Amino acid sequence: MTKKILNSPAACPSQMLDGFLAAHGGTCERVPGVSGLRVRQVRDKVALVIGGGSGHEPMFTFFVGDGLADAAAAGNVFASPDPNTIVQTARAVDAGKGVLFVYGNYSGDNLNFDIAAEMLEEMGVPTRTVRVWDDVASAPAQRIKDRRGIAGDLFVIKIAGAATAAGLSLDEAWRVAAKARDGVFSIGVGLAGAAIPGESEPIFTLPEGEIEFGLGIHGEPGIRRMPLPGADELTDLLVDTLFAETGVSAGDRVCTCVNGLGSTTLMELYIMNRRLRQRLDCAGVEIHDMQVGSYVTSQEMAGASISLLRLDGELAGYFDRPCSSPHYRR
Amino acid sequence: MTKKILNSPAACPSQMLDGFLAAHGGTCERVPGVSGLRVRQVRDKVALVIGGGSGHEPMFTFFVGDGLADAAAAGNVFASPDPNTIVQTARAVDAGKGVLFVYGNYSGDNLNFDIAAEMLEEMGVPTRTVRVWDDVASAPAQRIKDRRGIAGDLFVIKIAGAATAAGLSLDEAWRVAAKARDGVFSIGVGLAGAAIPGESEPIFTLPEGEIEFGLGIHGEPGIRRMPLPGADELTDLLVDTLFAETGVSAGDRVCTCVNGLGSTTLMELYIMNRRLRQRLDCAGVEIHDMQVGSYVTSQEMAGASISLLRLDGELAGYFDRPCSSPHYRR
Amino acid sequence: MERLTAADARELLLYVADRVIESKPYLTEMDRAIGDGDHGIAMALGMGKARETLQTLEGGSDVYRLFCEAGMAMMMSMGGASGVIFGTLFSGGAKGRSPSPALDCAAFTELMAGGLSAVQRRGGAHVGDKTMVDALQPAVEAMEAFPGNDFCGLLGAAEKAARAGAESTRNLVARFGRAKSLGERALGHMDAGAASTHIIFRAMRDFCVRRGGQEDGK
């Protein structure tokens, strides 16, 4: 039975928000009545509103900040927020210039954000949506819209935040965010499953010494199970898949992210990053930036993913703008 | 058997450093020949040199940066660096104004840093040392020098970094860092043990539903085992211990840190922080700053600690100076 | 039972809510196998909210309003795919109808058929996609094919069809929801939402049978 520090499973998302505001209430506040977080100061710009299930911290809620999202709607653990939460959250930061939604491409999120968008349109608030579908393990390229959003959220939100902060119109910000989305590809691997708060069983369990190749950030099963190889070999498997998928090659410019899924240590992530760098250098790929950390987690799941973002000059410009939230700053 | 992403257990610290430099080589570099990290640009100031065993990432190595440490000496997992590593690392950033050592108070670290200090003195490099002994669970107040250093390292290094960056002399920087050390108190709790890379067994295992109250950041057993209470009750136990220990009360000003030990989620840490805030507000304690995150870890151990730093005007001034490293920035 | 009054409908929905809430561990277990393990949590949460709402609606005189409010309570509280889908199942066929104090079997069938088409409009799933539609559509079809005006018989047929439909998802590869990337590995596992749908129809049938029994006993 997994042990967790909590008061009641149902109260987790809300008490987490309270605890966050206890520390960072100077810049953020709660959207009244719902499970949403917003910047205190509404900014005269297109509002970037993100969201998704809780349990992936720091994603999504803690990516509210300067040069990042204006607000985030938080669902229960691994469940999209409901349409009312999304609508209230969006309205709280709408400055009359429209709302850009960025979230992971899941049935639940799509359904709830779409209803929220319809409700907002009825209220006269224009919205546009970018769904992140970076997980190459979750469907073949021909069915790209069936792919899940995983750690690639990080890059799309970073760039969408910069684009809206730069004052782009809703359509232009959408175009830039969608371009980032189209340039980001990820694949992950799980070593051990995590449990939803209050559940005694982990979402998945693996046989001794085995890993799940291509799993999702809710513990969804991946492409195949296999024995755990060494770090370099594992990284090679992930990189080979990404190279094959993206066609990234000599002369291309990329940002990378080695993302921990929860309990995997920075030590392991950096050992992977060492190999990732060797592989990119060896392929002649130009590295604009490497990020390493646990940004999009899956409770205390053990495992990691690698993301590549292919950059052009425009995306690089937005990527390089500063941004800041308590758990993400550049 | 705990699964980890690594190539060979013995190579972990070094390959981690490679991977770190692959991402952050613009500002940091390796101390040639040993397991040390330094800022690229030697700064004309007292050198702050920190270090300890690997396996606590981001502490110690990743606290090299602006307004933080000038260099860090990294031992093997949970083992102090050897004297040669410390000497080489210190010499690499010595600007002729002396070296301030800050590290956790453990037999191994004390022995190795003391030998290094003797060797440096012989070479004409003056050194002073601040050992962090914040863990109130590890010895009674009368034997304070028997206490272990745990998450309180964060505050002492932050303030020592600011003090040396402000241009204080070695003696003055030592005085300020020692004052910070004397003002910081922590206590932790473990929910599940972690394994050293390459070891198949975790350092400790706990019976179903039990926790270790007062454990150390290497999995050293604590004060007692007890059933896991709810988050608020657990936080109360930690806070009560700290209040009793420090005498912090109405009108005092503190910084706090809820520190995750590895696999404990941000959700859990913020739920604890919510209660910590309630308790401090209720006691009339003035909160200068609250930090929440996994700063001093113990591989993938599950658990958390709470630290209080009692501030006066001088410490607050140094605490508020900006600082930045890839995993810690203020 | 030949008529479902507003008072009956309220009790029916409360009964359904209780049965679904009881099934929380079972539904979570189903979702764990090929999804993210939260379907039972979500359904229990939503049905609890529907319960609360129904309790404030005591003395209502419009069957459609009860279904509509129950569905909206689910949709606006649960989140996840199931919040929208199951919320729509209850509210989709009831929305925008002129108030009615009681329904006969034909009207009730129309209500459920309206829920099905709203679910499909919203979610785009068809039979064979390994979703709750695999249980819901056969159930609605069985109701449409049912002759006469007896709720016990009507819902007995629906329950049977829903059960077979839910069972059929074991042999399917998912095209929606979190199991869709699983491909062949989802084979052998029942879809959690289809299991919920079967539980809902079973509870409706059981409610009517018990109610019918009471009527007979009078």
Added chain:
Amino acid sequence: MERLTAADARELLLYVADRVIESKPYLTEMDRAIGDGDHGIAMALGMGKARETLQTLEGGSDVYRLFCEAGMAMMMSMGGASGVIFGTLFSGGAKGRSPSPALDCAAFTELMAGGLSAVQRRGGAHVGDKTMVDALQPAVEAMEAFPGNDFCGLLGAAEKAARAGAESTRNLVARFGRAKSLGERALGHMDAGAASTHIIFRAMRDFCVRRGGQEDGK
């Protein structure tokens, strides 16, 4: 065996290194109970480095130099408490002595006694503090009390005393190292460093016994 030549000392130290390296899992297990579980890793690493260094010193003619280099190799590679403590055990009594091509029992005893006092100067531990000193000091005392000039007997007595000393740590509360905060909870567990110390003396005895056996066989 009545003399330990430089060539013997080299082989003795290599033999000790191998025995300690073999004991890695046992020592790690000991440290896990009341420490941080890395003592075996550290000792194996340090003894491996000592091994490498000794291998480059082929043909050395100074016993003290061999002990000194082996100890320094440990001290400058292992880190942790044991790097300094066990490095000092080997190098502490050898440092600064004028070169000697061979030692008799008295000189060897002096070498070990010098190691003990260096360890105590460095680490401050006394008998009863639940450290390796609880094994080392009785071993040195047994050597000092040993009459005659027979290495097998000398080290046999030392091994016996070290074993008893290591065993005695089970009944002690720690005052140094990671177990010191444990208080009473450390009772029943042997100190890992004391266990290492016993293994070192046992290996030295076994080496002499085998060497003696060979001499007898000649």
